[in-house]
Amino acid sequence: MTNLTLKPYISEEKIQLKVKELGETLTKQFKNEKVIAICVLKGSFMFYSDLIRSINADITCEFFGVASYHGGTSSSGEVKVTLDLASPVENQHVILVEDIVDTGLTMNYLKNSIMSRKPKSLTTIALLEKPDALKVKCDVDHVGFKIPNDFVVGYGLDYQGYYRNLPYIAQVQNFQ
Numbered sequence: 001m002t003n004l005t006l007k008p009y010i011s012e013e014k015i016q017l018k019v020k021e022l023g024e025t026l027t028k029q030f031k032n033e034k035v036i037a038i039c040v041l042k043g044s045f046m047f048y049s050d051l052i053r054s055i056n057a058d059i060t061c062e063f064f065g066v067a068s069y070h071g072g073t074s075s076s077g078e079v080k081v082t083l084d085l086a087s088p089v090e091n092q093h094v095i096l097v098e099d100i101v102d103t104g105l106t107m108n109y110l111k112n113s114i115m116s117r118k119p120k121s122l123t124t125i126a127l128l129e130k131p132d133a134l135k136v137k138c139d140v141d142h143v144g145f146k147i148p149n150d151f152v153v154g155y156g157l158d159y160q161g162y163y164r165n166l167p168y169i170a171q172v173q174n175f176q
């Protein structure tokens with residue numbers, strides 16, 4: 001196990017309150033509609049599972065696997081698909097759930113990939129966004145928290161595969 005020093009950054013309580021708020025917004029948007037919620041693996045699995053439980057609509061679940069950090073702490077800028085969607089999204093409402101928007105390259109890649117499959121609508125949501133790290137213009141419909149350009153772990157986000165199981169988000173103090 002790695003022994004990094006972690007500084008708690010966004011508490012479990014704050015995250016859960018934000019998830020509820022985002023869920024209420026999406027419930028208003030999709031009430032009485034069928035919607036496909038796409039979980040972007042691996043980082044958004046925890047946010048996704050809390051979020052979909054707070055949305056009151058007819059939801060089906062899909063999973064889209066992408067890798068861009070390759071285990072390090074800076075984005076490679078190159079997006080690799082590790083798991084494609086199992087079902088078509090054509091003519092259906094889609095919610096795309098991401099963990100964090102850093103350079104914006106992954107979110108833009110995902111948006112283009114889904115739009116090319118002709119959904120009825122696409123709503124994008126990210127728990128975190130680092131506005132100072134953006135390298136390309138990237139519009140996201142709903143963002144939980146805007147954070148500084150620091151590397152964070154927890155609540156699904158990893159460092160070399162670890163720390164995803166923390167129920168809160170922390171900043172890493174000492175990289176090895």
Ligand code: 5GP
Nearest residue numbers: 043075101102103104105106151152157158
């Ligand atoms: P982007 O393409 O926007 O640069 O990167 C998006 C992906 O990089 C995210 O889905 C996430 O997997 C990873 N990422 C970006 N910033 C962080 C961070 O601070 N911590 C962790 N653990 N992953 C990050």
